[in-house]
Amino acid sequence: MSSDTSKSPIRNSRAVVRLPIIIGITLAAGVLLGSTFFSGGKKLSDVAKGYAKYREVLMLVENNYVDSVNTDDLVDFSITKMLEKLDPHTAYFNSEEATAARSQLESGFDGIGVEFNIFNDTVYVVTPLSGGPSETAGIQSGDRIISVNKENLSGPGVTNAQVYKVLRGKRGTKVDLGIERVGMPDKINVAVVRDRIPTYSVDASYMINNETGYLKVSRFSETTYDEFKTALKALKSEGLKNLILDLRGNPGGYMEKATSMADEFISGDKLLVYTEGKDSRFDRKTRSHVEGLFEQGPLIVLVDEGSASASEILAGALQDHDRALVVGRRSYGKGLVQMPIKLSDGSELRLTISRYYTPSGRSIQKPYELGKGEDYSQDLSHRYESGELFNADSIKFDKSKVYKTDGGRIVYGGGGITPDIFVPKDTLLNSKYLFELYSKNIIREYALKYANEHQKQLEKGSFDNYVNNFQVTDAMLSELGRDATRAGIKLNEKELNHSRPVIAAQTKAIIGRYVWGRKQKSGLNNEVFRVLNPTDNVYQQAVQMFGQAAQLEKGKFSSMNIPRN
Template structure:
């Protein structure tokens, strides 16, 4: 907080002036809302007593503290610190932060494209938004953002407003990030070019072959269900009989969009999700009720440690009703329900009011201790260190929380959705040289330059012809290495050869997207996924599991593999 050199005249700030009014309104309304919202007069009296104490302290600070202070900032800071004593997802946003946060789901914005959380004064990446510049640059779930443009972004006092201010900005501008990543001793530096973060949430929808369709959903925003319905209708017209629904890296969003999607797959009148809280007014059950567009046909759902909240509601409902084979890694485990409460000055309190439960009774929320956000925020790091991301035997279940699907298959509670078929995180082709190429946008910049220089020649063929025949040559790689050297990246032939499949696939994907995908207005990035998915080990494994998915749909569980997991 900045201090003035001279003592300013004593004046009441907006916060101090409005506080008596707020307290008075609260007391006057107590008879009306106390019995329902606060569940009793004694608790309302405690709240009023605490409010009076806070107002008293704030008045003393404003009128008698040696230097001028911004009491609005003090109020905001006090609320934020108070909420840290609660669960990890209850949060306060000042008016500027609230507007910025809502834009993640309601409208587009310019920025680097990450979903983040602040725990213990550290900014953690929940997931890079699909198709955004952070994903292109190679930023991953669990990364810790330490510095932005040489400004420290960790330590006491870091706020949502500060993060938004530093990460958002005019498209085309560069932002330099210092990142700490689990498993790497050295800090990583990324140069990310801000871009428009689209409102589209269905990133891809295409036919893999004559029967198998693929749909990638990156988040659950206002338009997600409409986008999904349109994509599904198109694929059905193209002969869809089997579907892969990719929810990896999907941080969630609007629950209603997720349950509407579940209803498209689940027939009859079945429970999809329910919530339970301290106040029964927030208890809710959502059931299937419409005739869905794909209630029959083998279905595979892909999840990973970046799939959270609404993604877990959808995957959990499909798994509990034996409607889909879930493939990948254990999901994030975010099963607390926040109610957004708009305050008088347009700030917003997101208050946890209940918990999500899957139809079988599993709580989606992973364990946490009140006030211990640091341990909670490091869960993904713990999964990495324990080997859970790489070895199915390292998954630890709470054996006291055993539940059963409709067909009697065992599933475990205790946080997140555990897949029916585990696929490890693939790091075999990673190298320091690859990360350096990501950090300085070498792959993307080279691919875009190549596409620009060769667009007329490339456009003479169809994308399908390009997909089958185009190869990134050694000459092209050599040019890319020269670009990297000019940017200060030392050549490393051994690591280049190790990561060559990733480098060539991403180069081809970006060229394809620029030449064939830039003109369409649907938000789909089919060209990128059609190139990259065949090199994706989770996708490759899933394609081989439609036999099991068909058995699951038919109610034959005899030959299905069940993940047993390690010891408690």
């Protein structure tokens, strides 16, 4: 190093200057949240040594590196890479990412409506938000978004901020996505029209018949518990005696909203969930304590591979106390607790501090290795390839993690909530032609066009009459096919006929929603679910299981004939 360089005055960038502030604010947050944040770990002096080394390197790069560098970017990158050595859910968000992430649960926004995670430099869809434009366009859990408007969205350096920037935008604008999907050899191109993403989390609440209700919860946000109570009270006023609670595709959210919901179903003073960590200050037990709205009556809970975190806490509590019959497929398996720590510049560290456990002692978290997120992120693909989504016998249990419910039924720990009644994923009516219709929004656009042209005629009747009597005709499907041809989709009569039930149901649901549902402001999408649920194999099985759910509630397990693995 030349003498001129060594004598140059030290010029600290904003990133270098803010490092002590970041450390300080982190320590302060630790003090507020439980005496000393680092208690139980290395001494603060050891942490300070590491910080001093890092600051020294950063200053040397800033002042002496041959080219100009953005040290703010270096700081963000190094923090992100450091956290990759930990569990898959500890994460760092810069200020833009933190604001966008909080808006998922706290306020509305304009975008395409997906929950996503970035693993191994690839954007994975956790779940499309119910009623949002991505769901309408056919985006599915496990899809990989590899390009946006023909620009790559995968590869080294992809960040949450980058994803938010390209996926969010003014409502009504279109975004073209390049999708890779398990089971399909070729990339799928999907056009999604951005819209206002609703803050509602109760998607549907209606009576199936005089005694049976259906309630769909898509996430656990700030308003979920209040929405849930309002919906449940309305169902009870209509004669509710049996309930289906649908948590499929629900990625979680605020734990206390899930436990408050559990408390509405579970009587007395019972454990709902507990957490344990390295520091006992983060250990917590949550118990039932209120007189709930539906503590008696057969209850069925639907879960699948998209049900995660708070959804699993709720389903696990109900299953362990033999309060609900759980139907569907094994849930996601996220049982790590993150504490959000806001840093001085608006960025946020979400640090894993403990694990969730169900009342019986089961860990919800599926296995992972520190610093090895690739296999973890590929879990849904592995489930597909192993056959687990289609056959209960393919579910692998850790026989060393056997637990029992209150009534003595065997349940397994070590990864998600396994249903009492397994129902396979239904892909029989899928086809490439169907995915192409989804990819260019043909079904939605045709349905909206039809609804506009026939709205006055349709509104003369009731929605009940529409559900029971309206048929999507051959002429309508032929017109839809012509729209698809004009959009560049080559007609495939064989695949059209094969997927006809799905196309017809989707078309009918969207027409019904547009004509009858868009005027109400409760956030409910009852019109869609009332049309589509009867074609849903998990729902179809669930409505037939209330006899067993009633036996479960009475503690008559021997007569239930519930298959266990």
